[in-house]
Amino acid sequence: MSLLSQPYSHAASIEKDSRPNIVLIVADDMGYSDLSAFGSEIQTPNLDAIAKAGVTFSNYHTAPTCSPTRSMLMSGTDNHIAGVGTMAELVLPEQAGKRGYEGYLTDRVVAFPKLLQANGYRTMMVGKWHLGKTPELGPKARGFDQSLALLEGSADHFTQGGTTDRNPTASYRLNGESFALPKDFGYSSDYFTRTAIQQIGAASDKPFFAYLAYTAPHWPLQVPTAYLERYRGLYDKGYASIAEARLKRMKEKGLVAQDVQINPGPGVWPSWEKLSPRERALESRRMEVYAAMITNLDDNVGKLVKHLKDTGQYDNTVFVFFSDNGAEGSNPEDVTPNNAKWIAENFDNSLDNIGKPGSFSGYGPNWARVSSTPFRMYKAFTYEGGIRTAAFIAGPGMRHGEVSDAYLSVKDLAPTFLELARVEHPSTRDTRVEKMQGTSALSFLKAASTAIHPEDQMQCTELFGRVSLLQGKWKMTFSNTPWGPGKWELFDIRKDPTERTDLADQNPQVTLTLLTQWQECQARNGITWDEQLATKIRFGNEIKHYETVD
Template sequence: MFDMRKPNLICAAALAAGLSWLSQPSAHAASIDKTSRPNIVLIVADDMGYSDLSAFGSEIQTPNLDAIARQGVTLSNYHTAPTCSPTRSMLMSGTDNHIAGVGTMAELVLPEQVGKRGYEGYMTDRVVAFPKLLQANGYRTLMVGKWHLGKTPELSPKARGFDQSFALIEGSADHFTQGGTTDRNPKATYRLNGENIDLPKDFGFSSDYFTRTAIEQIGASTGKPFFAYLAYTAPHWPLQVPTAYLERYRGFYDKGYVNVAEARLKRMKAMGLVAADVQINPGPGVWPTWEQLSPRERALEARRMEIYAAMITNLDDNVGKLVKHLKATGQYDNTVFVFFSDNGAEGSNPEDVTPNNAKWIADNFDNSLENIGKPGSFAGYGPNWARVSSTPFRMYKAFTYEGGIRTAAFIAGPGMRHGEISDAYVSVKDLAPTFLELAKVEHPAVRDSAIEKMQGTSAVAFLKGAHPAVHPADQLQCTELFGRVSLLQGDWKMTFSNTPWGPGKWELFDIRKDPTERLDLAVQNPQVTQKMLSQWQECQARNGINWDEQLAKKIRFGNEIKHYETADKQPL
């Protein structure tokens, strides 16, 4: 790997004719020294927890991802939105999810949010997706996997800047078939280069097919840099794996939640990912402990986690195939790799996603112990394993506690930090400006005020070791989804969550000393609290956030407590 030269930002094109210029090759692209611009491979896991890679302390074996992480910088303080499509809108636009149009998920728009700016549920044309800019400036742009940013053709990957795409349009699907994941959407939508298709007969398993397709898209070196986006749907439920992986983790989880989490934390401390005095957050106390489960429940719980772990190892094996291809074709040394999970681990029960989903699953799938993980099964692993995946943090997906928004991430590439762990704050919003700087492309908002500016900050100087951080310590970072809020500023974090997951009021944490959010300091620090609440008002105005303290109670998603009432009513 070699040191990339200092970027010389270029303007994509004049904007006098509006955004139509984005579909045309930039006149500047031909004059760029292409050897100084890297390939970029972006790999996104779906609903994977912070501690689920062996590079982050897990017992789950992920040697290929670990190897990439060791070659770059592991980001121990990387943040996303609490769920998938809001994160993906921030990724593509470099803006807050409300600015991009995904102030809530399309599936969960409340009646009072219908028609409101910022709550469209898809990525609007108020923002420019960065692949469109790369495409217009000499990059081949490639995409496989989950899209979840709009269903109509004008909102699809092809329209947002991808030359080639094989995309799941919805947020989830069966991993072996074209089946959907709710009674309201029993068949998933896939598009090949913008055209709806039925899955090919050789589809096999999602992660395997996505990887084969990505390798075909990349092909051999063409002398033209590429951006490849691999948006895996693993390990999102339904928990399923190919036959060869069914026994991979047999018996690993018979010892229960606490033992697995404590072993992970011990390894994380030894790696330097967390401080030696960090303790696991005890959780809200609404679910049974391992010891309180019946033998039948323990067997089902252990099996679900075994399959979940196998899905991650399968994903890692596929990353290994991709790396092998890049090395064999001479493209590896000039490639930047970025990996992260779109949010925290998924603790919600798939049977409770819609009012009728439990019956739909019971009528159409076999979730008996011996069938979990196989085609025709449909299981999630529930809140307690999600909390283990989030070790040591509080809660999981759908929440603005760290377990929902701090995810495993790393970046590696030519001329970048090597073999380091950094606790500098990095946001998913920072990736779009980072990619544009690496590609030497200017965002059009620089010259056109009608286009929303990126709110993220390029991490290139940080990645190359020129700066110790990406953001100033006193810069407020605000995140809101489903009425739950995170405000980060320096060592302080304020958060709001409804009961029983939180107290139903604002909490204040010293996130440096207390990253697992155990000790609320709001009463002891009224000035800090008032200052951050004032800044929260500014954040709402800036991003178009419609919020009140009752909002979090109105959302079905993330408020379920039924895992042990429904998912375990299956025969052994």
């Protein structure tokens, strides 16, 4: 047994294993305001019930995109430390071969499921992995007893099709072995849930950790027939009407302050009023399907909860839910130079076919901004719309029925899970293992403390050359034009969570202090950065959504 996989725990002394089960549910590319618990018109009663039974976190943060977030989740540390300083699909020539930019979860860090597995937990996962495609980098090697894993970042929801011309077939592994989806597997979220329920099975004398990494509502926008009409006509009102209604409900729920206003966006896309009738019809249909994907996911969570209740496992289960990043506003046609041609040649995106098998579309930047209500921008950006996501935690002995604005990071989940399981991280004994940067939230969850992080603790995030620096009430961020000014901005994030008013010029000393902190963050995490980096990434910079709607 390697040093990385040796158990370091007091769990062996536990005579009767009363430690809780842990269910971790991750949605893919779902926006902050897309659950009814977070103000949405999209109905998600099962997720809402879990949120109501626990703590809803209004100030939860991730990385701007999927695999960096997942590396932070598994390791409890910065994505560069974990090896995913950028996505494997988007490594620039100047990043290739550099430490921290491997594009997969490296063995410098220990994935927390490995520690749970070594200390008495049954471990299982279904859905999106996206942390390495070779066997030694897959879920089985990272501590999962059972796994049904999609190795890439996305896939068709009805077939084993991939999502780019470079990867037309998706790769799955079942318990570490290459696996072809059965012809009748149905729909992604349904299949993943059925598999997870089979993995969990009946009550056992050992606790379990179950990771459900859904691929919904990530494009392609597709949903089972029974859901196609669920939201028909609801989005004919247009972007602004839906967003304002969401904001009103968010204020009623205490998720945002009463004076919060929606960020107006970069001003590069047409308003609803400027769209042609055909464009409006296409836009409405896309959002209808997107909403239906979320309701389908929620229905599947309901099936999982029912199984746990029916088998007597529910009462001793901790539930954690979050979205891996903000809503996806980029066009799937932009992912590669030839993807638009590949999609046109292989899929039918006519109005009547959107959402059905054989279709392939995203819902575009303006609906992504609605999903991000009230925040600025969306996935791939370090503005709040890209990195603040819906999250909640519920379990026995924990706070319940609360909405908290305590800062919580995806990096905090691994240490929280380890403390729940009474498992020690190996970095306390082995200096070759990277330490976790996150902080356990368990004391807060049990109402033994009022905060998770010290007030003045620096939180830094970088991806694709875009940066977020958060310390106390101050947030400094960098983004390229036209999404940002191409220079550092400073916001009072408590008074201005939607990042509307740049205070950098009025607060030069604060700006200077945070820039010094940024240099320390770069050195600590091995970040290679310059002000032109964000302009070199295709993803999130080429937005052709409204050039292709007709």
